[in-house]
Amino acid sequence: xxxxxxxxxxxxxxxxxxxxxxxxxxxxxxxxxxxxxxxxxxxxxxxxxxxxxxxxxxxxxxxxxxxxxxxxxxxxxxxxxxxxxxxxxxxxxxxxxxxxxxxxxxxxxxxxxxxxxxxxxxxxxxxxxxxxxxxxxxxxxxxxxxxxxxxxxxxxxxxxxxxxxxxxxxxxxxxxxxxxxxxxxxxxxxxxxxxxxxxxxxxxxxxxxxxxxxxxxxxxxxxxxxxxxxxxxxxxxxxxxxxxxxxxxxxxxxxxxxxxxxxxxxxxxxxxxxxxxxxxxxxxxxxxxxxxxxxxxxxxxxxxxxxxxxxxxxxxxxxxxxxxxxxxxxxxxxxxxxxxxxxxxxxxxxxxxxxxxxxxxxxxxxxxxxxxxxxxxxxxxxxxxxxxxxxxxxxxxxxxxxxxxxxxxxxxxxxxxxxxxxxxxxxxxxxxxxxxxxxxxxxxxxxxxxxxxxxxxxxxxxxxxxxxxxxxxxxxxxxxxxxxxx
Numbered sequence: 001x002x003x004x005x006x007x008x009x010x011x012x013x014x015x016x017x018x019x020x021x022x023x024x025x026x027x028x029x030x031x032x033x034x035x036x037x038x039x040x041x042x043x044x045x046x047x048x049x050x051x052x053x054x055x056x057x058x059x060x061x062x063x064x065x066x067x068x069x070x071x072x073x074x075x076x077x078x079x080x081x082x083x084x085x086x087x088x089x090x091x092x093x094x095x096x097x098x099x100x101x102x103x104x105x106x107x108x109x110x111x112x113x114x115x116x117x118x119x120x121x122x123x124x125x126x127x128x129x130x131x132x133x134x135x136x137x138x139x140x141x142x143x144x145x146x147x148x149x150x151x152x153x154x155x156x157x158x159x160x161x162x163x164x165x166x167x168x169x170x171x172x173x174x175x176x177x178x179x180x181x182x183x184x185x186x187x188x189x190x191x192x193x194x195x196x197x198x199x200x201x202x203x204x205x206x207x208x209x210x211x212x213x214x215x216x217x218x219x220x221x222x223x224x225x226x227x228x229x230x231x232x233x234x235x236x237x238x239x240x241x242x243x244x245x246x247x248x249x250x251x252x253x254x255x256x257x258x259x260x261x262x263x264x265x266x267x268x269x270x271x272x273x274x275x276x277x278x279x280x281x282x283x284x285x286x287x288x289x290x291x292x293x294x295x296x297x298x299x300x301x302x303x304x305x306x307x308x309x310x311x312x313x314x315x316x317x318x319x320x321x322x323x324x325x326x327x328x329x330x331x332x333x334x335x336x337x338x339x340x341x342x343x344x345x346x347x348x349x350x351x352x353x354x355x356x357x358x359x360x361x362x363x364x365x366x367x368x369x370x371x372x373x374x375x376x377x378x379x380x381x382x383x384x385x386x387x388x389x390x391x392x393x394x395x396x397x398x399x400x401x402x403x404x405x406x407x408x409x410x411x412x413x414x415x416x417x418x419x420x421x422x423x424x425x426x427x428x429x430x431x432x433x434x435x436x437x438x439x440x441x442x443x444x445x446x447x448x449x450x451x452x453x454x455x456x457x458x459x460x461x462x463x464x465x466x467x468x469x470x471x472x473x474x475x476x477x478x479x480x481x482x483x484x485x486x
Contacts, residue, residue: 438480
């Protein structure tokens with residue numbers, strides 16, 4: 001049976017195996033993970049504790065492992081907040097708002113004395129399963145200063161550990177956070193506990209054959225040793241950033257193409273290998289190359305080995321055509337502009353006019369019509385920005401092209417808001433690096449795409465645009481155009 005008694009905050013240990021996060025090395029890392037995953041909840045709770053002290057309406061649940069080790073199983077954020085307030089952990093290691101630093105420093109000694117020990121319900125180690133059941137049932141409140149609901153990651157981690165449920169999306173996510181190279185340290189910490197895992201789970205059945213695996217479990221098991229690992233990492237990043245969601249996955253457009261993962265073909269299917277090392281098809285029943293996918297087909301299974309063919313009908317595998325090499329062109333070459341434009345994919349609503357503009361830009365001879373091309377480019381940038389803002393309007397901290405009074409922002413201000421959103425206020429170092437060129441161009445008030453330059457093109461007979469200026473400009477701004485249309 002559990003006992004309830006007062007325990008000094010100093011003697012309580014933060015749970016390093018908290019379902020909200022990946023296992024942590026020490027208390028400092030565990031507290032940092034809790035803050036990063038849900039900063040609003042954490043600081044709101046601390047504010048409540050500072051204002052009212054610890055209110056013993058709900059006991060802290062603890063497991064006593066012996067040797068003076070009492071691990072908190074329910075109430076980790078409260079204990080973490082109290083440890084910071086009392087100075088048992090170094091507050092300077094966390095990005096604490098200045099207002100909280102001032103409030104903590106001004107707390108009277110009476111508050112500190114009253115909140116030095118708190119009531120805890122203490123269970124023996126043998127009652128761990130009962131404690132887990134109690135904790136599982138307590139996360140139904142939504143108040144920021146109350147108990148924080150488990151995210152999908154925490155629920156999956158709980159199901160995996162306690163219910164032995166296969167959580168392939170979670171396995172893949174945790175491996176990606178270790179092996180991926182396109183996320184920041186902060187993203188790694190935050191996504192370990194707060195990630196759109198349900199979106200990833202829905203995407204996995206459409207992904208595994210495309211990267212040479214036989215099932216979602218096979219993909220989770222083999223990652224990172226898979227085909228198109230870099231491209232899959234881009235998908236995982238997009239889900240984390242909220243750029244890839246249920247509508248995109250469920251839509252008629254092949255969403256994997258935009259991330260560079262090609263359709264399944266005999267050339268990229270990861271099946272058995274012939275004696276010459278060539279791939280042969282897997283037994284994927286839904287793939288068109290499998291004769292069993294169409295019972296009426298007279299084609300029978302055939303294996304091509306070292307140039308020989310066995311079977312009673314036409315072989316299902318033919319030699320893959322050699323990939324055509326693309327000749328590199330300079331960023332100052334007009335061919336580079338046309339290549340970027342041809343490869344630009346326009347996804348989402350509010351982009352019909354953009355499709356027409358892209359078509360007209362491709363039809364122009366840039367060296368002969370530089371002014372017309374720049375006007376169309378300026379239009380493409382502005383319409384892309386407005387479409388992007390419309391796409392993201394329901395997301396937290398979404399950019400907007402409107403001022404508070406309903407009037408339009410300048411394009412420069414709108415684009416800066418979009419860059420802040422894409423880079424998470426410059427916290428996403430990979431995205432910041434990608435958008436360095438557009439950011440530099442945006443900071444030029446007299447740049448070619450500025451309102452001033454557009455007005456000068458219309459009104460100033462002496463102001464001209466040289467076609468040789470366009471390729472470098474386009475190469476600089478194109479990464480942002482591409483991001484705004486994904």
